Amino acid sequence: xxxxxxxxxxxxxxxxxxxxxxxxxxxxxxxxxxxxxxxxxxxxxxxxxxxxxxxxxxxxxxxxxxxxxxxxxxxxx
Amino acid sequence: xxxxxxxxxxxxxxxxxxxxxxxxxxxxxxxxxxxxxxxxxxxxxxxxxxxxxxxxxxxxxxxxxxxxxxxxxxxxxxxxxxxxxxxxxxxxxxxxxxxxxxxxxxxxxxxxxxxxxxxxxxxxxxxxxxxxxxxxxxxxxxxxxxxxxxxxxxxx
Numbered sequence: 001x002x003x004x005x006x007x008x009x010x011x012x013x014x015x016x017x018x019x020x021x022x023x024x025x026x027x028x029x030x031x032x033x034x035x036x037x038x039x040x041x042x043x044x045x046x047x048x049x050x051x052x053x054x055x056x057x058x059x060x061x062x063x064x065x066x067x068x069x070x071x072x073x074x075x076x077x
Numbered sequence: 078x079x080x081x082x083x084x085x086x087x088x089x090x091x092x093x094x095x096x097x098x099x100x101x102x103x104x105x106x107x108x109x110x111x112x113x114x115x116x117x118x119x120x121x122x123x124x125x126x127x128x129x130x131x132x133x134x135x136x137x138x139x140x141x142x143x144x145x146x147x148x149x150x151x152x153x154x155x156x157x158x159x160x161x162x163x164x165x166x167x168x169x170x171x172x173x174x175x176x177x178x179x180x181x182x183x184x185x186x187x188x189x190x191x192x193x194x195x196x197x198x199x200x201x202x203x204x205x206x207x208x209x210x211x212x213x214x215x216x217x218x219x220x221x222x223x224x225x226x227x228x229x230x231x232x233x
Contacts, residue, residue, distance in 0.1 A: 012173045013173045013175075014172055014173040014174045014175070015101070016101050016104060016105040016108070016175075016180075017173070017175050019105060019108055020104055020105070020108050020183050023108035040173075041173070051108075051109065054109045054110070055108075055109060055110060
């Protein structure tokens with residue numbers, strides 16, 4: 001997973017800030033564009049899954065790399 | 078009517094720790110697309126001050142994690158409350174937890190509607206000039222107008 005239109009670094013931020021920042025960032029995207037999010041809050045794994053399910057934006061991938069959680073979310077059309 | 082989900086919250090507490098749940102849940106619900114209203118009553122009105130003066134106390138709260146055991150009588154000494162408050166604030170900052178001001182700002186930005194209980198504003202003689210802009214004043218019936226239609230209703 002490498003293609004994205006915007007990146008949001010939410011490292012060091014705790015619940016609910018990563019979700020709130022992501023929501024704001026998605027608001028600036030066009031439908032179909034992809035937001036990459038980097039977070040360090042372990043709770044964000046479940047939270048981004050729940051966020052995607054409830055908002056209809058698609059969670060393309062959710063991975064962990066060396067203590068960082070990387071999410072790719074596609075804005076719904 | 079739209080099928081937008083609605084969250085109604087009653088915020089009754091005016092301490093630093095209890096300021097978090099209404100603003101965390103309100104801002105997150107708004108981010109998930111909910112329509113949110115928070116009704117502030119009694120000590121919850123402290124959360125509407127422009128300049129927040131929220132504190133936290135270990136007194137009467139045996140569940141508060143302390144760095145070391147502190148006997149209750151010591152907790153009651155003058156200055157203990159402000160020491161605990163600054164300790165809590167610095168801990169929150171170091172853990173990346175948002176400040177109450179920031180979360181409240183995010184709620185306002187997301188159009189979370191805030192209503193101050195007119196009766197308790199009058200009861201405690203609050204100066205409404207000290208409250209943030211953009212809030213409304215109302216009573217129990219005002220709350221039910223929204224809460225009656227809500228999907229989730231919380232008393233905090």
